[in-house]
Amino acid sequence: MTPTPERHQAPYGTWISPITAEAVAAQSFSAGIEDIIIDLLNSCVYYAQKRPEEGGRSAIVSAVDRKDFFDGDWDARTQVHEYGGAAAVVFNSVLFFSNFSDKRVYRLETGGKPTPVTPENPAHRFADFAVHPELSHLVVSILEDHTDPHPKNVKTYLALINTATSTVTKLIVGADFYCCPRFSPNGKFLLWQQWYFPDMPFQSSEVAVAKVTVTQHGLDIGTPVHVAGKPNEVSAQDPNWASNECLFYVCDVSGYQNPWKFTFNDNDITNGKASPVLTEPVDEEFGLPQWWINRHASGALTDNLVAFTSMRNGRSALYICDLKNGSRTEVPTPYAQIEWMRGDGKGQVVMLGLPADADEVLVALTLDASARPQLTPLLTPSESDGDSLPLDFVSPGEYHCLMLPPDSRTCHITYYAPKNPKYSGGLSGEKPPIAVNLHGGPWYMESANLNWTKQFYTSRGWAVVDINYGGSTGFGRAFRETLVGKWGLLDIHDAHQAVLKLDALGLADARRAVVYGGSAGGYSVLQIATTLPKAFAAGSPHYGIGDMRKLDEILHKFEYYLCDRLMGGTWEECEDVWKERSPVYHADKVEMPLLILQGKEDTVIPMEQMIEVEKKLKAKGCKVELILFDGEGHGWRKASTVRTELERSLLFFNEVLGLKNIP
Secondary structure, X not given: OOOOOOOEEOOOOOOOXXXXXXXXXXXXXXXXXXXXXXXXXXXXXXXXXXXXHHOOEEEEEEOOOOOEOOOOOOOEOOXXXXXXXXOEEEEOOEEEEEEOOOOOEEEEEOOOOOEEOOOOOOOEEEEEEEEOOOXXXXXXXXXXXXXXXXXXXXXXXXXXXXXXXXXXXXXXXXOOEEEEEEEOOOOOEEEEEEEOOOOXXXXXXXXXXXXXEEEOOEEEEOOOEEEEOEOOOEEEEEEEEEEOOEEEEEEOOOOOOEEEEEEEEOOEEEEEEEEEOOOOOOOOEOOOOOOOOOOOOEEEOOOOEXXXXXXXXXEEEXXXXXXXXXXXXXXXXXXXXXXXXXXXXXXXXEEEEEEOOOOOEEEEEEEOOOOOEEEEEEEOHHHHHOOOOOHHHOOOOEEEEEEEOOOOEEEEEEEEOOOOOOEEEOOOOOOOOEEEEEOOOOOOOOOOOOOHHHHHHHOOOOEEEEEEOOOOOOOOHHHHHOOOOOOOOHHHHHHHHHHHHHHHXXXXXXXXXXXXXXXXXXXXXXXXXXXXXXXXXXXXXXXOOOOXXXXXXXXXXXXXXXXHHHHOOOOOOOHHHHHHOOHXXXXXXXXXXXXXXXXXXXXXXXHHHHHHHHHHHHHOOOOEEEEEEOOOEOEOOOHHHHHHHHHHHHHHHHHHHOOOOOO
């Protein structure tokens, strides 16, 4: 028998770990799958992969032989809706993609060279392509026109690209935003999603469908039929076709995004009927907020069976729903998060599965001969692209639903306990220091899949907690809307009270709590520093928002009204609130040590804001460090940045708490 290795007892936060900052940085970018693409004609699977070592470009890769579609001169990436996604499609083995540098759409046959199919126009951005199933030279896509770059004046349409003549014509206009254009399998109908200011798609959005007629010059779109959704009230999103006479989508009319369908007969959409797929509503979110255009959470398995993912207790659940009888069959998976789902309608749905205790995997859902669901890995990118970090050190997250004072409001958290197989625990009676992670968005949620940054801390004897504070997505409309008018208040109080609750449960030492987060999470850290100056021992805002007014002035079209909603009114209506919740005005209140991380090329949070904050804090004698990263914007794309972030953060937190450790 192999002897059991001796385990040591040492103070929490001082354990030695093989999970180095360098290894985490490499692992953070080793897989980088950003989208899944299925060729609807032959069911071949491809994926978009981020290449940080090649300037952050995105390649299109075959899941069969792992060969790139094009060389390093090309970048399948788009900035439509600013956050991008859905930059490519493959049909009959032909790739159409938006090239990031010149924003033109290109056509590429296997073994050939990309050929432009849209005119030169740097003001035009394209994404989310739908190829006509019979006339594959006709492609519908989102066209975002920045001729007038002011966010309110940027125009968004659905356009027709004739790749044979390299011409672009407007097809559908009138809404402020569009996405998800999809031809029916026979090409006779086109569906799409649209929404209007001031909302974002998960707040309200509509699904529409129209008849398509082929003409000498392209396509003629008939009178649109409203399927679902209502401006300012109901969100209907992520539509697609199950068959020529049935489409599916998710809708939150019940308060939660649930599966719905729209069916019609005899090629007549005017007699169509919208109805829920399930016999009773379910208090789960079947669908994720569309921050990225390609963030799909459903896919047709057959013309009657559709796979959906939902968020339940902070994790993804996978279901197969029968559109005819309303049954719902859960498919057990090892995945804490499921992303980028695509279906071919011919028996295959492909998704990216992200477990809580292992590396991500590209996986296919199929049915066996007895109609039982099967999950088959297509490839495991992390294992192939580099050495995996030691999985026996991984601390899987534990979901907790906390009731917090003063009004017993709900807060959803994922707690990661200290774990290192070389150590039996901390000192007798000791509670671990805790690193509190606040997600960006703020209408977002931190998922529970394996994240090596968190394991970097837990393997050293820290506890880590993700705070899905009031306003986070994945828990229904009512929970998300609690943040309206309360950004900068509810988020930070949830973080503070959650740590106190964990302390009371013996899971963390509230006196040794540090807090970090990026973007909106960085804003929350700065708000904590100015509003709750003694609540945490230290904080590290990453590209954090400091001035709400300046943020509002540079927000792009997709988020144009975000500040108005979250501050409780416009600048003109409640200037005092905007200033009260802008940390740059209250640097004099800061007491806790701050490590500020900022990209030099950040256009959302100009580095000058953080330089000014650092000056003010140093002038009043606060412990503060500012690290500016060359070549980084609003978020990190370089492995070297991640490495520096982890090394400097650990040293900073250790110094504040009096811990000794080797990074």
